[in-house]
Amino acid sequence: MNQVNLFNGGNEDRIFKIMKICELKDEERKENQLPHLHSFYSIFWIQSGQAVHATDFVEYVIEKDTVLFVPPGLKHRMILDHIAGGYSILFNEEFARYNRKNYTPFKEYELFSNPEFKSIIKVEGTVKDQLNNLVGLMIDEVQQPDKHSPDAVLNLLHLFLLKSIRIFEAQYEPASSDAGQSDSFSIIRFKELIEEYYTSEKSVSAYADMLSMNPTCLNEVTKKSAGITAGEMIRNRIIEEAKQKLFATDMSGKEIAYLLGFDDPSYFSRFFKKYTGLTIKDFRDNSRKKYQ
Numbered sequence: 001m002n003q004v005n006l007f008n009g010g011n012e013d014r015i016f017k018i019m020k021i022c023e024l025k026d027e028e029r030k031e032n033q034l035p036h037l038h039s040f041y042s043i044f045w046i047q048s049g050q051a052v053h054a055t056d057f058v059e060y061v062i063e064k065d066t067v068l069f070v071p072p073g074l075k076h077r078m079i080l081d082h083i084a085g086g087y088s089i090l091f092n093e094e095f096a097r098y099n100r101k102n103y104t105p106f107k108e109y110e111l112f113s114n115p116e117f118k119s120i121i122k123v124e125g126t127v128k129d130q131l132n133n134l135v136g137l138m139i140d141e142v143q144q145p146d147k148h149s150p151d152a153v154l155n156l157l158h159l160f161l162l163k164s165i166r167i168f169e170a171q172y173e174p175a176s177s178d179a180g181q182s183d184s185f186s187i188i189r190f191k192e193l194i195e196e197y198y199t200s201e202k203s204v205s206a207y208a209d210m211l212s213m214n215p216t217c218l219n220e221v222t223k224k225s226a227g228i229t230a231g232e233m234i235r236n237r238i239i240e241e242a243k244q245k246l247f248a249t250d251m252s253g254k255e256i257a258y259l260l261g262f263d264d265p266s267y268f269s270r271f272f273k274k275y276t277g278l279t280i281k282d283f284r285d286n287s288r289k290k291y292q
Contacts, residue, residue: 006142006153013287015040015092016153018138022085032078037227040092041106042070043160045123045135049084053077055225062120065128067164069119071112073226087135091157097244099154109161111168113188121167134160186211187225190218190233198237199261204230239275242268246284253280 006016021044024032044051044067051062055076062068070076072092096106106112111119123131138156141149193210201207207230208215215230222230238260245256257268273279278286 006145006150013092013094014098014150015090016095016142016150016157017090018135018142019088020085021046021080021088024080024088029080032080035075035077037073037075038070038090039072040090041072041112042068043087043089044068044070044078045086045088045131046084047086049081051081051084052079054079060120063122065123067121067123067131069109069111069164071107071119073228075225075227089135089138089157093240095150095154097247099151103244103248104158106161109165111161111165113191119168121164121171123167127163127167130163131160134163186213186218186221190222190230194234194237198234198241199259202234202238202261204234207234235275239272242272243276243283243287246280247287256280 007014044053044062046062046064046066046068048064050064051068053060053062053068053070053076055074091106093106097103111121113119134156138153138160141153141156189211190207193207197207197210204215204218208218211218213221218230222228222233226233228236242256242260245251245259246253251259253269253272254265257265260268262268262271269280272283276283
């Protein structure tokens with residue numbers, strides 16, 4: 001089975017791809033060994049052999065029957081041994097967002113966000129068989145897709161993540177050491193603060209104060225771990241929420257501007273176009289056309 005992509009359109013924003021790890025080409029393996037980051041989520045299920053996964057903060061060996069969850073924007077590298085087998089699954093937030101009736105953001109899963117950047121689970125016994133069955137069902141859907149396949153795959157993926165989070169919560173014990181001084185804890189805490197205050201606080205200095213850091217240090221931490229500045233992380237969260245509201249609600253641009261903490265709707269419109277390349281109306285029209 002070569003890499004299977006559920007969405008093949010040239011202008012398609014949604015991503016869902018699944019493939020066997022043993023079928024990765026040599027060039028792809030070499031690229032994975034170098035530090036890199038992606039704009040999508042990744043799941044790697046090592047079913048045979050082993051791999052080494054490393055970020056700027058931690059490096060560890062992934063043994064057989066281990067599943068790794070990598071969030072977008074995390075700089076990392078992956079070294080697979082020559083007998084490594086299993087599956088890789090790639091997908092983005094747009095894939096979840098298109099289903100307006102049952103929109104559950106992938107970022108809400110703790111699997112993709114924890115202080116150690118060590119989102120792995122060990123799968124054995126019955127649950128291993130269950131997850132394997134879910135992967136098989138996803139492959140069936142993408143190999144012979146119809147109009148129901150995106151919904152079917154999305155629901156199967158959510159079920160895979162829900163079963164995985166149960167295992168993660170049972171296996172994972174947060175570090176009790178003084179993580180407050182580590183870069184990994186700082187970036188996780190920064191993301192939490194953005195989630196709490198992005199509608200009211202939009203300056204890097206405000207978040208740096210909350211973290212008892214200076215803005216330059218915060219920027220260094222975010223660039224080191226995520227490859228982007230602290231300001232870009234704040235801005236990306238605002239844009240993400242604006243897109244979700246434009247796509248999933250009938251709120252006007254002015255209403256969304258006020259909801260996101262902009263006193264001047266005209267400024268919000270310019271802000272949105274500057275960082276998306278589209279006007280508010282064009283984005284709403286284009287995004288809804290894709291999923292009708």
